[in-house]
Amino acid sequence: xxxxAATAAEFDQLTxxxxxxxxxxxxxxxxxxxxxxxxxxxxxxxxxxxxxLVLKLYPPVYLDELATERTMLEVLHGKxxxxxxxxxxxxTRDGWxxxxxxxxxxxxxxxxxxxxxxxDRLALxxxxxxxxxxxxxxxxxxxxxxxPPDWAAFLAGQREKLVExxxxxxxxxxxxxxxxxxxxxxxxxxxxxxxxxTEVMRDHxxxxxxxDGWRLTGLFDFEPAMRGAPEYExxxxxxxxxxxxxxxxxRLLLAYGYRPADLGPDFSRRCLAYTLLHVYSNFRWYLxxxxxxxxxxFVSLARAWWGV
Numbered sequence: 683x684x685x686x687a688a689t690a691a692e693f694d695q696l697t698x699x700x701x702x703x704x705x706x707x708x709x710x711x712x713x714x715x716x717x718x719x720x721x722x723x724x725x726x727x728x729x730x731x732x733x734x735l736v737l738k739l740y741p742p743v744y745l746d747e748l749a750t751e752r753t754m755l756e757v758l759h760g761k762x763x764x765x766x767x768x769x770x771x772x773x774t775r776d777g778w779x780x781x782x783x784x785x786x787x788x789x790x791x792x793x794x795x796x797x798x799x800x801x802d803r804l805a806l807x808x809x810x811x812x813x814x815x816x817x818x819x820x821x822x823x824x825x826x827x828x829x830p831p832d833w834a835a836f837l838a839g840q841r842e843k844l845v846e847x848x849x850x851x852x853x854x855x856x857x858x859x860x861x862x863x864x865x866x867x868x869x870x871x872x873x874x875x876x877x878x879x880t881e882v883m884r885d886h887x888x889x890x891x892x893x894d895g896w897r898l899t900g901l902f903d904f905e906p907a908m909r910g911a912p913e914y915e916x917x918x919x920x921x922x923x924x925x926x927x928x929x930x931x932x933r934l935l936l937a938y939g940y941r942p943a944d945l946g947p948d949f950s951r952r953c954l955a956y957t958l959l960h961v962y963s964n965f966r967w968y969l970x971x972x973x974x975x976x977x978x979x980f981v982s983l984a985r986a987w988w989g990v
Contacts, residue, residue: 750907808933
């Protein structure tokens with residue numbers, strides 16, 4: 683049986699290797715006898731099952747993420763320019779959720795990024811932009827499971843705890859002091875809400891060699907999907923795909939459908955504002971791993987990371 687994991691503390695005590703007996707029994711029950719091999723990365727336990735399948739587990743404390751990921755995978759499969767995993771089995775056992783899905787070919791973009799030339803990287807940018815544009819255009823009643831139920835209320839709640847959240851991440855007080863003023867200058871408007879991945883990163887994109895270049899072979903990890911403003915998506919894209927490269931980000935955004943006139947300072951500041959409001963925002967970490975802005979201000983930082 684799978685062990686209790688009704689709280690985050692209980693789940694944190696578990697190891698992927700320790701779950702293997704229950705995982706093997708689940709796979710036998712499903713008629714999938716391949717030997718599971720745990721992946722090291724990811725916030726939830728994930729296992730390779732042979733060369734063709736992947737098993738992902740959702741402990742009771744995070745069971746609500748099962749419906750989100752399962753629905754996104756089922757709705758999006760075959761609809762995006764980039765492949766997404768098909769669902770083979772899904773359900774619950776011992777209070778845990780699971781999805782057995784198709785394994786995507788290739789390696790993650792994060793793994794191959796150091797091998798890519800500037801031309802290789804720029805060639806991938808439009809394909810990512812086109813895929814995100816298609817994702818945001820999907821309209822399916824099944825996606826009503828995506829939260830939050832009220833986008834404006836969600837943003838209001840994020841604003842209320844903005845300073846507290848970033849102080850908990852040990853962001854320097856120099857930056858904390860600038861938060862209220864910067865946020866007061868950014869108009870997020872009332873955009874239509876669309877389905878969002880929310881964590882489009884090099885870690886979640888698969889690529890493989892294609893002749894002299896590279897081809898995108900997959901987008902995965904949909905459990906943090908939401909319904910919200912399209913620009914909320916570009917928080918993670920700017921941080922974890924383009925990583926401060928304006929040429930890459932510009933090509934991606936133009937392929938998405940933006941016009942050059944759309945990509946001015948207001949756009950950059952909205953992307954930064956959504957990054958500050960993001961559920962998983964950790965600016966202390968971002969400042970450690972991304973290029974430093976010319977000046978220690980949020981306006982300068984918006985130009986450095988989203989300026990195109």
